Amino acid sequence: MQAFDYYNPTRIVFGAGRLPEVARLIPPGSRVLLASGGSSAERNGTLPAIRRALAGFHVAEFSGIEANPDADTLLRAARLCREQALDFILAVGGGSVADGCKFIAAAACHDGDAWQLVAAQAPLTRALPLGVVLTLPATGSESNDGAVISRRASGDKLDFSSPLLFPCFALLDPATTLSLPARQTVNGIVDTFVHIVEQYLTYPADAPVQDRFAEGLLLTLAKTGPALLERPDDLSLRGTMMWCATLGLNRLIGVGVPHDWAAHMIGHAVTARCGIDHGRTLSALYPAVLAVQRVGKHDKLLQYGERVWGITEGSAEERASAAIDATSRFFTQLGAPVHLAHEGMCASDIGPIVAKLAEHGLTRLGERGDLDQARIRRVLEIAL
16 A cells, blocks of 8 residues: 555535535634526525525625536636635535635635636645535535636636645535436436546555445445436435545545546546536546556456456456446446447547647556557547
């Protein structure tokens, strides 16, 4: 196991019917930016419940944070924070809203071009505190220090992180997810699954605790995902999915082990160019990454096949292939695509996607840094 530091200050408040408790989680006297995405949190009653809970606070609202939040939108919210001397941000939504609010929290305290916090990884020295009321489990952003921000004007989708961006709390009420459309539910399951395997399916690192944590989450998703699509009103399944998503990227299962993230990095570039849902890029790209990287991932691929999918018969090569096929079948069972052409991507997009990755220095991806531009191109060709 590799040496590591682990720190996660986010307080988790889990359970149905707990939205009114948000008031006790925010420091008294705070001037709150209540930030949200589209209209779904309004329609399902989440935002009205939050407004009632915050009746004793000064609240300014900002809505319209997009899926794949755009920096130019978020900079308007940061200006609002400065103009009204707002000192706490409450994100109500899924990972895009949480990510966007992390950028707002940083930008509101930053002198100069805040986009450079993302594009150039400029030092972040201050950020407003924030909390998250989660309505779409997927990214784990409610309990980690990272965010992915887009800038549509330049065709970029990039990540940044800082310990200053950990939410103070994450309120996880599974009832807020009952109204999610099936497509968003599937995207969340896929995103969570790939978060876990990109921290697990690399090479052995003598980390049995992390391996078993990851395998337990993967087994849970393999059972819960299809069941949730059959019984979308099952609050227990909704809660299980929500907790899996948080644990999938709260950094715990990733300490002391190598990470991959190739599918995510390539997927961000695909989304930025083609507008394909992040979860749907991953369901096509991740099996393709496994196919291209199977030699380096051989030992963990066999372990994954046996422990998650019960694959024990055949030669080592046959079992490795079966593990990749089982992953694709799981995504297909959920209704997620395993080919990006079905989502509107064309072969002519591959060159510009590889070039955009190179523009940001993303030319040697994966746990060993051996997924070079030629291999990235091959991943995209297989995924197409």
